[in-house]
Amino acid sequence: MKVVIYGAGAIGGWMGVKLAQAGHDVGVVARGATLAALREQGLRLIQGGVTHTVKVAASDTPADLGAQDLVVVAVKGPAMASVAAQIAPLLGPQTTVLTAMNGVPWWFCAGLGGDFAGRRLESIDPDGAIAAAIPTAQTVGCVVHASCLVEAPGLIRHHQGKGLIVGAANGEASERVAALTETLIAAGFNASMSAQIQRDVWYKLWGNMTMNPVSAITGATTDRILSDELVRGFVTSIMLEAKEIGARFGIPIDQAPADRHEVTLKLGAMKTSMLQDVQAGKAVELDALVGAVRELGQLTQVPTPYTDALLGLARLHASTLGLYPRQ
Numbered sequence: 001m002k003v004v005i006y007g008a009g010a011i012g013g014w015m016g017v018k019l020a021q022a023g024h025d026v027g028v029v030a031r032g033a034t035l036a037a038l039r040e041q042g043l044r045l046i047q048g049g050v051t052h053t054v055k056v057a058a059s060d061t062p063a064d065l066g067a068q069d070l071v072v073v074a075v076k077g078p079a080m081a082s083v084a085a086q087i088a089p090l091l092g093p094q095t096t097v098l099t100a101m102n103g104v105p106w107w108f109c110a111g112l113g114g115d116f117a118g119r120r121l122e123s124i125d126p127d128g129a130i131a132a133a134i135p136t137a138q139t140v141g142c143v144v145h146a147s148c149l150v151e152a153p154g155l156i157r158h159h160q161g162k163g164l165i166v167g168a169a170n171g172e173a174s175e176r177v178a179a180l181t182e183t184l185i186a187a188g189f190n191a192s193m194s195a196q197i198q199r200d201v202w203y204k205l206w207g208n209m210t211m212n213p214v215s216a217i218t219g220a221t222t223d224r225i226l227s228d229e230l231v232r233g234f235v236t237s238i239m240l241e242a243k244e245i246g247a248r249f250g251i252p253i254d255q256a257p258a259d260r261h262e263v264t265l266k267l268g269a270m271k272t273s274m275l276q277d278v279q280a281g282k283a284v285e286l287d288a289l290v291g292a293v294r295e296l297g298q299l300t301q302v303p304t305p306y307t308d309a310l311l312g313l314a315r316l317h318a319s320t321l322g323l324y325p326r327q
Helices: 010-021 032-041 077-086 129-133 175-186 197-218 222-227 229-248 257-265 273-280 286-300 305-320
Strands: 002-006 025-029 043-047 050-054 057-059 070-073 096-100 139-152 155-168 190-193
Touching: 002 010, 010 025, 010 043, 010 050, 010 070, 010 096, 010 139, 010 155, 032 057, 077 129, 077 286, 096 175, 139 175, 139 197, 155 175, 155 197, 175 190, 197 222, 197 229, 197 257, 197 273, 197 286, 197 305, 222 229, 222 257, 229 257, 229 286, 229 305, 286 305
Parallel strands: 002 025, 002 070, 025 057, 043 155, 070 096, 096 139, 155 190
Antiparallel strands: 043 050, 139 155
């Protein structure tokens, strides 16, 4: 297949190397230092103590790469408006767009039922430009269960995990998703299909919607966050609000917050991606992780005082650092 990775960061870079090793024709949309590194050294992955290098076509202009069979969008939420404005040359009538992103995506409500079906979330896609640029029927969501870091531009280090859960954004079973799953398995990923990818998105969000912004504000790793009794109580209250919201739009969570805390604690002194972004001076994706939950709370008429407090503190902190431009 012809494949483009849009966003060769930790996850996009990892996926790009694995797909290239599986024999696919991989291109990358990148800019700045990453673009220069890709052109000079290729896309590199450190895994199991070995550095793997693959040659990729790299450009900051999607039109240079042309229409693709698969476009993997692996950017942070704040970059999606720019992606939507530039992605058109990569898309043909049969192109699959795979979104490997954290938080609530713009297509989240497409796979929900009742009054929520197809609803646009103002916090994610305020003017509808993203949905207009990327056809929902061609979009497949992906929940990533893997840990990777960017060591240097174009150089990714894989730490652990290789799980990918994929499902059609509109919730419909399709040959597109089945074929993509087989492609990902053949490339070495632990890929599986979801009957409703929104469930997997929501469950992952249930944990990282709190750990990410709290760590960004405090600079603390997840083990320290959960070892503080007062902070742990605050996090638990936010998770209970999100649990009630999910139940009202049809995605209940059977676990208690304490169950998820135990899972997080087993990961040790984990530095979240949002904390890494703050330390690197990069924009933070508060809208997809927290703002969307607040908006869904309003739509489902669930009071969210703890979520509101977290969002207010996190966006004030980030905007003071110049890392959250949207107000």
